[in-house]
Amino acid sequence: MEVIVKNIKGQDTSKKVTLNDGVFGVEPNDHAIYLDVKQYLAAQRQGTAKSKERSEMSGSTRKLGRQKGGGGARRGDINSPVLVGGARVFGPKPRNYDFKLNKKVKQLARRSALSYKVKEDALIVVEDFTFDAPKTKSFIELLNNLQIADKKALVVVAGADKNVYLSSRNLPKAKVAAAADLNTYGVLDAAVMVVTESAVAKIEEVLAK
Known part of the structure; x- marks a missing residue:
């Protein structure tokens, strides 16, 4: 052409x-x-997004409530993902796309x-x-x-x-x-x-x- x-x-x-x-x-x-x-x-x-997982949070590791009989979901320390202010489960990590x-x-x-x-x-x-x-x-x-x-x-x-x-x-x-x-x-x-x-x-x- x-x-x-x-x-x-x-x-x-x-x-x-x-x-x-x-x-x-x-x-x-x-x-x-x-x-x-x-x-x-x-x-x-x-690819720099990052959130803290449970092991990276700062806070007490004391178990807040008993394992059974509380009437709610079982949970451990204050960093538990089921609590407000707790860690995030499977959050983003730095990666190459x-x-x-x-x-x-x-x-x-x-x-x-x-x-x-x-x-x-x-x-x-x-x-x-x-x-x-x-x-x-x-x-x-x-x-x-x-x-x-x-x-x-x-x-x-x-x-x-x-x-x-x-x-x-x-x-x-x-x-x-x-x-x-x-x-x-x-x-x-x-x-x-x-x-x-x-x-x-x-x-x-x-x-x-």
């Missing part, structure tokens, strides 16, 4: 980029997308997400660009020229570009990502993707294997 390359002024150029059908034109696999997004969100969880996902499944998920963007006509290819200095005004001008200032945008560049990243940092609806760091969640979360020419080649290099 051929896509016309735009410049940073939003104008069509004479150049065209041929998108690899094995990356941008596959039949989307929704289950692979679900698994990859689930893993991404699980990895973001802190991340889980393993096969590399081929992750790649299929990313190809599926990119294919959805192409089908929705939500992928724009622009010439390679950079800014002389970090300037939010320059980044806003780029979005305005591409007529996507009111949309949630993901700008993908070939490699880490500090000036472009810092220029977008104050904009809540805009994100900048390097092609190597592209993930399924980031692609789907954006309403429109802006990809530089060299970033297209980098994405195809990683996902066409």
